[in-house]
Amino acid sequence: MAIVKEALQALETVVGAKYLSDDPVIMAAYKSGAGGYEAGAGYERVMTKLPAAVILPRTTEDVQKIVKICNRYKVPYVPYSTGFYGPRSHCHEENELIIDMKRMKDFEFDDAHFYATIQPGVVFSPFQEECMKRGAYTVVGGGGAQCSVIANLISDGWSPLSLRVSLPMRRILGLELVLPDGELVKLGSLAAGDDGFWGEGIGPDLRGILRGYTGVLGCLGIVTKMAVKVMPFQEERLVPEGISPSTALTLPEKRVKWINYQVPSREAENKAMYEIGKAMVGGAVTKVPVFWRVIAKAEDKEEFWELWDKESPETLKNFHLVRVLIIGFTSEDDLVYQENVLNDIFIKELGGKPRRTKPSDESWIKNADSAGMWLMCGSYVSVDYIQESIPHAETHGPTYAELKAKYTPPLMPDHGDPGWTMVCEGGHMGYSEYLIYWDQREDTHPVDQFYVETSKMNIKHGYYTSLLGSHQPLYLTGPKLGPNYHEWMLKIKAELDPLWVCHPPVPLGTDEFVERAPWMMEIKDWETPKYPEEWPNKK
Template identity: 25%
Template sequence: MTLAAETLTQVLAELKEKLRPEQISAQITDRLACARGTCPYEFKWLEQGPYPCLPDLVVWPESTADVAAVVKAAVRHRVPVIPYGGGSGIVGGTVPEHGGIVLDLKRLTSLSVNDTNLTVTAGAGYNGQHLEDELNRRGYTLGHFPQSIHSATVGGWVAPMAIGTFSTKYGKIDDMLVGLEVVLPTGEVLRTPEAPKESTGPDLKHLFLGSEGAFGVITQATFRIWPRPEAREWEGYTFPTTGAGLTAVRKILRTGLYPALVRLYDPDEAAARIAALGYEQGYALLILAFEGRRDLVALERRVADELCRAEGGLPKGPEPGRHWFASRLSTQHLVETNYLPGGAADAIEVSAPWDKLEGVWRAMRRALEPLAQEVHCHFSHFYHTGGSVYVLFYARTGGDARQGEEHYRRCVRAAVEASLAAGGTISHHHGVGRVKAPWMPAEHGVGFEVMRKIKAALDPADIMNPGVLGLGGKAPC
């Protein structure tokens, strides 16, 4: 316990006046279940114990009013509040390093679809795959397919500003977002307008996108949706170099063509991912997916084929795409290494403009190769102005869990600092959490001080997920 006994007693008494007994727990099993996500060093806590940080209470709100009641009680007693969704985050964003109350939002599962506006409004606890299934049943898709779709929740998408694998066509979660409902650190409820465009001051949705619970608790979100596509076609190409593959992608996007999936593997990861297909090693691999109306899909595929061949691309048919799709949600390759006592493995994702993208890839690879037995890289999200670099490392130190955690942090530092030095960012879509928080000032400069002032203005008691993003939280457990 990190709360004083008297404070805990007072908070519990207030919560019991507003919530049913089964919505509140101080049981060790519940507190353990909500004390971690899927960050690699959190695997080490399972191995070595004890957990360094536990919440004092877990609360399951069933409405926005419940959330507001909890936040009001928390601010009165200066008790930290940590919003928690599906626990799929990998950057330590929900670690209760100051104890307090974990708000497990999985019971916030309201849902409504507006067929006229082509929008869906869902509670923050709505499971990602369940949402997509329900939309499919009605003839729609959100188009948001993160690798964590089976465990992540709506709130967990918005809070770190997530992205899905089909982002080149459908956009990022911030592109899809139409409106938000948020409980502020005062317990007040903010609802943003759902008009398609406003010119009425700053767009407050963007204050909470990427805020990771530092500025309030997201309780509901409205997204744009699309009619379910009529057709989907795959095509794969090998390229003599990673640079040639990047050039082909850039030229595809410059034509105004945005395939649903654009995924480029460097030669090392291409060899690891598609060894079963028997392709010659040493080549970069590009996987494209096109979806929509059948006639438009055929046209897009023809245009992309011309551009890929012009850059030395050799067509490999639909099999690479089908192979990727069948195994796209698996993280076994990372988990197996992290479960080794001295193992450390992760995916570090950053972004950069086109003129720096290849340089960032090379710099991160060079930084990690001395630290890990394997380093694989791919580019999985592209834009008019640039793209993302996704670098995976697999290190086996042969040591114990503590050494594995230390080496993991060493690898993250090397990769992030290499990206910054080469003109990239510290994160693209996993968020910052606590893992990447030390580099927020380097990423934002004066902008980080602006964030600190916003945090102080909205949350002067510093109760909202203190320490996340490097904001607040001076005395962790």
């Protein structure tokens, strides 16, 4: 299908012919970008469609005009900004328009108050560099420094650096939001003027509509400007080294340092995280899956499997490693003090020992190694994240590992590894993330089934989960986890987007996938009601 000629002509008047295209080759390139995260899974095959056209606005006013034209001609559209979320951030309708924000790269830093006002085309790598030039830093998400800062902040936006930098919803100080009907609303500090300094100040605070913890993938509007809080860093330069893709940042060891502590048990891992929070030391603390260490050693997929095949549940059962980043924020003496405190915790109290660690970083400050996540199998996804108390996060991973055993293969064998845990918010919050890997050339139907079965498991155990909404079936989780939060979400969607033109069928994408994919019906044991007739883009 194609967008009607009159709509394309109207869109061209906004940006000019240079920044609007329906060329089939360009459209195919945008669709192929649905790979990477969740590559080869059933959702990508079933839900991702070839765009009908792409348009590149330059200003907030451009975006408003484009959205109003889409409403006038009932053209469904997707706000797109680097597209890391694979199929979920791409077109789901045959005649859909991609609104690509890459031309919107305005950047203004308030040096006195440590915040920046940016547009959605600004990506993390240059943003982090500008921060560090000013003695500041921010969180770079696990997907890599090539993703949009704004897109990441309204959809995830955490990492081990969240121990000090805090979670993303606290770093959003103010923003401009183009609603699905084209009207503009300003939130937070920007609602009261151009000063984005005070995120909790005068002005409506509707950040929860945009993201909660994880976000709804732009289905409730397009953020065109955001004031972002950054935090003080240290003054020594982190020097890039290596040749892409094998690059890293050399750390000034007297100011920034990683230490790996091996401890005797999982209980010791947990206690260490509590004690670090109490002592208020460190810039990051995390326990990563064991196979990540093998990824770091391997030069290619063959070497990874050569090393990993030597491991077993027996060789790994007593391997417990906590990785801590120390930052001497104020001085070299500050780093020495923190390391002494950590040694008291890990060595004297827990009977652990430090292990040799490379004086470089390729994972969090600039994140040059994100492609390595796909090294072993070709496809990867974080099935779920838990942000709650440390004990809650601790029970989450082993339960997932137990369920995963039923789906291995095609899921990669990891010998019961409970996943990735870390501490956020100065030790007040535990975080757990469970990751799965598979080869997209194999039968991926069990991968899709595992994804949804984890939703049922969360309901059964009463787990808090961050992925409510766009990643888990609303009509499965909504009546149980909330309860009935899906009714509120759909009422908000219908109110803000009565024509359902903004990224349909999100937030019901997963529900529609389950309905469309024959192999999912065998595990569907919940009722999905018929959608209201007033939703014109619903089937």
